[in-house]
Every structure is written in C-alpha cells, then in structure tokens.
Amino acid sequence: MSPPASRTLRAADLEALAVGLCLLGSGGAGDPQPFASVLRSQLGNGELVLHAPGGLGGASVVPVGMVGATSVFTEKLPHGGEFGAAVAATGRWTGAAPDAVMGIETAGLNGVTALVAALRMGLPYVDADLAGRGLPRLDQLTWVTAQLPLTPCALAFPGGHTLLVDSASATEVERTIRAALAGTGGWAALALPPSPAALLDETACVGTLGRALELGRAHDSLRVLADAAEVAEVLGGEVLGEGRVHDVLRHSAGGGLQPESSVTVLDRNGPVLRIETENEFLMVLVDGEPRATVPDLICLLDRRTNRPLAVDALRRGDEVFVVVLPAPAWWLAPGRLDRVSPAAFAIDSPPLLLGGRP
Numbered sequence: 001m002s003p004p005a006s007r008t009l010r011a012a013d014l015e016a017l018a019v020g021l022c023l024l025g026s027g028g029a030g031d032p033q034p035f036a037s038v039l040r041s042q043l044g045n046g047e048l049v050l051h052a053p054g055g056l057g058g059a060s061v062v063p064v065g066m067v068g069a070t071s072v073f074t075e076k077l078p079h080g081g082e083f084g085a086a087v088a089a090t091g092r093w094t095g096a097a098p099d100a101v102m103g104i105e106t107a108g109l110n111g112v113t114a115l116v117a118a119l120r121m122g123l124p125y126v127d128a129d130l131a132g133r134g135l136p137r138l139d140q141l142t143w144v145t146a147q148l149p150l151t152p153c154a155l156a157f158p159g160g161h162t163l164l165v166d167s168a169s170a171t172e173v174e175r176t177i178r179a180a181l182a183g184t185g186g187w188a189a190l191a192l193p194p195s196p197a198a199l200l201d202e203t204a205c206v207g208t209l210g211r212a213l214e215l216g217r218a219h220d221s222l223r224v225l226a227d228a229a230e231v232a233e234v235l236g237g238e239v240l241g242e243g244r245v246h247d248v249l250r251h252s253a254g255g256g257l258q259p260e261s262s263v264t265v266l267d268r269n270g271p272v273l274r275i276e277t278e279n280e281f282l283m284v285l286v287d288g289e290p291r292a293t294v295p296d297l298i299c300l301l302d303r304r305t306n307r308p309l310a311v312d313a314l315r316r317g318d319e320v321f322v323v324v325l326p327a328p329a330w331w332l333a334p335g336r337l338d339r340v341s342p343a344a345f346a347i348d349s350p351p352l353l354l355g356g357r358p
Contacts, residue, residue: 008047011040016216021111022308023215026297028280029108029134030070036112042119050127053200060194061126062087064117065104068187082156082189083117089154089162090191098194103129106208132205132328136279139170145339146203155188205330222306237325240284243267245318277311282345293352295327295340332358
C-alpha cells in the first residue's frame with residue numbers, strides 16, 4: 001500500500017514517535033529523547049506536515065543527520081545552527097539551495113534531527129530517508145546501493161567550523177568523516193547533496209517516519225506484562241524467546257567490523273538464545289542455530305515495561321522479549337540485500353528474514 005500524500009506530526013505524537021524510532025534503531029542509533037524535547041518545544045501547539053516525495057514535484061531535497069558518537073552528543077550540546085551551516089556549505093559549493101529536508105537515517109536520535117532541522121530552516125520535511133532502520137556506516141546507505149554519490153557533503157561541528165568533502169567514494173567519505181570526528185569532539189551535523197524529490201521513490205526508503213509513528217502507537221497499546229503472543233501480534237513481528245539475560249560479553253575486534261558483544265538469554269521455556277551485536281542487534285541464534293539476521297529489525301524489549309532496550313544498556317538479569325520485525329521493504333528488492341546482510345557486518349551467515357523473504 002502506498003504511503004499517504006502527507007500526514008502531520010504534533011507534540012502529542014512525540015512519545016510514540018520516540019518509541020517507534022528506538023524499535024527502528026534495533027538496539028542502536030542513539031536515544032531520540034534529547035532532540036524530541038527540542039522538537040516538542042519547537043512544535044508547541046502547531047504541527048509539522050510530513051510530505052511524501054511525490055507531492056513535491058521538482059523540489060530539491062537535502063538529507064541531513066548527525067554523525068559520530070551519540071553518547072557524546074549529550075555532553076557536547078549543539079548551539080542550534082549546525083544543520084543550517086552544513087546545508088549552507090553544500091549550497092555554496094553546488095550553487096543551489098534546497099527546497100526541502102529529509103533524514104539520512106530515520107531511526108533513534110537521527111529520526112528526530114531532520115525534523116528539528118526542517119523547522120529551524122523553515123523548509124518542508126519529506127518522509128524519506130537513506131536507511132529505513134539503524135545502520136552504522138555511511139557506505140551502507142540506499143544512495144550507495146543505487147550508485148549515487150554522497151558528495152559534495154558538508155560537516156558542521158559544534159565548535160562552529162565546517163568541513164566540505166567532494167569527489168570521494170562512499171568508503172572514502174566514511175573514512176574521512178570518522179577521522180575528522182576523532183579530533184573535533186565526537187559528533188557533527190552532516191548534509192549530503194540535494195536530490196530531486198522525483199527520484200526518491202526509487203533511491204530512498206519512503207514513509208519511514210510514518211512507520212515509526214505506527215509502531216510507537218501500536219507499542220503504546222500493549223498491556224503491562226503482555227505475553228509473547230500479544231507482543232508479536234501488536235508489533236507485527238515474531239517473538240523468538242523471552243527470558244533473563246544471563247551474560248553480556250563485550251569485546252572489540254576487527255577494527256569495529258566484528259560484533260562487539262554477545263548477549264545470552266536463557267529462555268523461560270528452555271532454549272538458549274544468543275544475540276550478536278555491533279552498534280545494533282545483528283543476529284539471533286537459538287540453541288546454536290541462526291534464526292534471524294539483519295536487515296530485519298532485532299529488538300530486545302523489557303518484559304516488565306515493554307520498552308525497547310539499547311545494546312549498550314543491556315545488563316545481566318534483565319528480563320526481555322527477543323523480537324524480530326520486518327526489514328524495510330526497500331532493501332528486499334533484487335540487488336540490494338548484500339549491503340545490509342550479515343556478511344556486510346563480517347558475520348558468516350546468509351540473511352534469515354521473517355517469512356523467508358525476499
């Protein structure tokens with residue numbers, strides 16, 4: 001079913017939106033609450049229209065988001081002009097100002113940053129992004145898969161300076177940005193080159209913010225102490241297990257390309273579940289047999305509160321549901337899956353998706 005031509009976002013929607021963005025983050029992508037508070041203040045009693053790309057004709061749309069360590073963001077707060085500065089830098093280089101804003105990654109913290117940027121710059125917001133879920137690297141974005149360039153792009157740092165990158169491959173962009181972040185405080189606002197709105201249905205994940213809202217509202221309807229069947233039905237996924245976190249083994253290997261932790265969950269009904277993670281949850285094994293992998297959304301929910309848990313927040317003794325939700329549909333088309341498959345995270349497994357898709 002096609003997404004509606006437009007929908008609106010109000011301050012009353014932000015709690016549900018934040019939960020939905022955490023689910024799309026699949027244990028990573030950062031906490032959306034800091035920017036959700038800013039967005040709530042900006043919206044006041046008003047609303048923000050979430051435009052579908054097809055409703056904007058020949059408009060030029062610029063993707064924006066935050067890059068770097070989301071944990072550092074709360075320590076080194078923005079001054080408010082970073083996204084505008086990054087967009088202005090790309091505009092100076094290309095000689096064209098954008099007509100609208102979209103997200104780079106509509107998940108976790110970045111699910112809200114583009115909304116805040118659109119309001120601050122006074123530009124329409126387009127409900128499309130280049131990931132559809134939490135992804136750790138810029139060279140995994142939909143544009144890279146579609147063989148579109150990520151340059152010229154611009155970084156604006158909280159210290160007030162900007163960096164422009166041009167004529168670089170996606171891998172070089174990723175490497176350059178990570179090197180710059182290491183010496184400049186840990187995070188920056190990123191603006192990619194503008195795209196014609198008419199191309200986004202083919203080159204971007206359309207309707208991701210709408211999906212986050214729907215997931216958040218569905219999650220809100222869960223009863224306290226819901227059972228596994230209710231969680232699966234309400235969220236539209238599958239519960240692979242429920243039980244207690246027995247161990248969280250954290251390690252670092254392969255320069256960040258190997259899973260950084262293994263989470264062991266002892267199921268109430270006997271099986272042992274192991275969840276391999278990097279920045280996000282990547283694979284679930286049940287009694288040693290792989291059962292679910294990226295790009296499906298693997299989520300761990302607190303069994304007492306139903307709240308999504310982040311990879312770095314898991315502790316021994318947590319009572320959890322291990323839930324799998326469907327991957328963004330964009331990634332399931334022919335020729336696209338390899339960029340977000342387990343092999344892209346140095347995991348030796350074929351993609352294992354709900355219902356055997358694609």
